[in-house]
Amino acid sequence: MSGEQPSGAQIEARKAQSKADRTGSGKDAASRLQSESDHSAMRKHGK
Numbered sequence: 001m002s003g004e005q006p007s008g009a010q011i012e013a014r015k016a017q018s019k020a021d022r023t024g025s026g027k028d029a030a031s032r033l034q035s036e037s038d039h040s041a042m043r044k045h046g047k
Helices: 010-025 027-045
Strands: none
Touching: 010 027
């Protein structure tokens, strides 16, 4: 673990992905949100 805390966007994306997994609804949007927040974190932390 890097010790870095997830951003607010990453937390929201995880919540959306979890809901999509449970309900089967909104999977594409949740996946896109997760991908965007992960890419933002990589730019922010230089990885």
